[in-house]
Amino acid sequence: MHQNNNQRVSTAAGAAGDAIVIVGAGIIGLDVALVLAERGLGPFITVIAEHLPGDTSANYTSPWAGCNFSGISGTDANAIKWDRLGYAHLTKLASEQGDEAYIRRTDSIEYWDEHVPHDKIKAISEYLEDFKEIPSQELPPGVRFGISFTTLTLNAPKHIEYLFRRLKDQYGVHFIRHRFPTIQAAYASPTTKVVINCTGVAAKTLPGVEDAKCYPTRGQVVLVKAPRVKRNIMRHGRDYETYVIPRPGTDGHVILGGYMQKGVNDISTYSYETESIVSRCLKLCPELQPFDVIASFAGLRPSREGGARIEREEIVVDGKxxxxxxxxxxxxxxxxxxxGMALEAVGTVDDVLQELERAGRRSRL
Structure with missing residues (x-):
């Protein structure tokens, strides 16, 4: 049930619990909550979002992801840094709580037809487990470059449900289902010290943010049952992305993809796209056979010109x-x-967080 007014939102978590308000409960908001909670700040955090883990909505991107660790990210210094931090985090999680977190180490192969990001590949080769370049004579026709390594595959909807439970039960993080009319409304409680905006696609239209650089990137995937598939395979083409990602914690489920349709916000699924995905994936991964199609899904990736925005600013709310x-x-x-993005975002408000940590220590004395 939605909260009806800001007063109910501001009092639901209690005075301490809304010192830090995270707006959005996709993987970005949940990772921020986890980084903060690992600092002992769980009881100070309230995550407020229209959709929470367990929900499905075209406007709630995280449950629809493939998902894995791959070379699909950008080549800029920030993307390379966040990838390194993310791989270390996911590898540790796979070792310590893999089954519970629905995350697994998986053999992976990636191919590039052209535009090979050599500098980026050199950077990731320094930390990826079992990294190797594939000899040119072993590459499929039309492929210019390939690598093999140990990736992490995740069951996206189950992983965010795991984080949701862990944040609530282990760290005392509060969650409230509510849609803010403006980003300023997130400061409804006088005890709120900082708001962290993790609104994804909504950042384009949310009053008080309205970032014109944001845009959706549509994807369609096909969920199949193909128990023979044990490895992750990706092929980066000129105008396509093809990938085969086995899903941990399932009875042989595999995600097939996909599309990267910039600026498209159509949430329908199309049979001709499903046929294209299946055809491309069969060429890439013969061990898909035999398979059964379970469902097709479409989702809108929260993209932004120039890359992700991680920035601290001061805004005026009611004159303050x-x-x-x-x-x-x-x-x-x-x-x-x-x-990695969460670590950076949290780092921008370390001064505020140190005050809360001191207050927490005093309250325990």
Whole structure:
């Protein structure tokens, strides 16, 4: 049930619990909550979002992801840094809580038809487990370059449900279902010290943010049952992305994709796209046979010109200066870059958080 007014939102978590308000409960908001909670700030956090893990909506991107760690992310310094931090986090999680977190180490092959990002590949080769370049004579026709390594595959909807439970039960994070009319409305409680904006696609239209650089990137995927598939395979083409991602914690479910349709916000699925995906994936991964199609899904990746925005700013609410942190625009890399992005976003308000940590220590004395 939706909260009906800001007063109910501001009092639901209690005075301490809304010192930090995270707006949005996709993987980006959940990773921010996790980074904060690992600092001992769980009881100070309230996550407020229209959709929570367990929901499905075209406007709630995270449940629809493939998802894995791959070379699909950008080549800029930020993307490379966030990927390194994300891989370390996901690898540790796979080792310590893999089954519970629906995350698994998986053999992976990636191919590039052209535009090979050599500098980026060199950077990721320094930390990817079992990294190897594939000899040119072993590459499929039309492929210019390939690598193999150990990736992390995740069951996206189950992984965010795991984070939701862990944040609530282990760390005492509060969650409230509510849609804010403006970003300023997130400061309804006088005890709120900082708001972290993790609104994804909504950052384009949310009053008080309205970032014109944001745009959706539509994807369609096909969920199949193909128990023979044990490895992750991706092929980066000139105008397509093809991928085969086995889904942890299932009875042989595999995600097939896909599309990267910039600026398209159509949430329908199309049979001709399903046929194209299946055809491309069969060429890439013969061990798909035999398979059964379970369903097709479409989702809107929260993309942004120039890459993700991680920035602290001061805004004025009711005549008072307030701290606002933006963390959105990850596109299709939220799961692999999200933890690194969260570390950076949280770092921008370390001064505010140190005050809360001191207050927490005093309250325990």
């Amino acid at each position: 200066k307030k701290v606002l942190v933006h963390n959105y625009g990850a596109g299709g890399t939220g799961y692999q870059a999200g933890y």
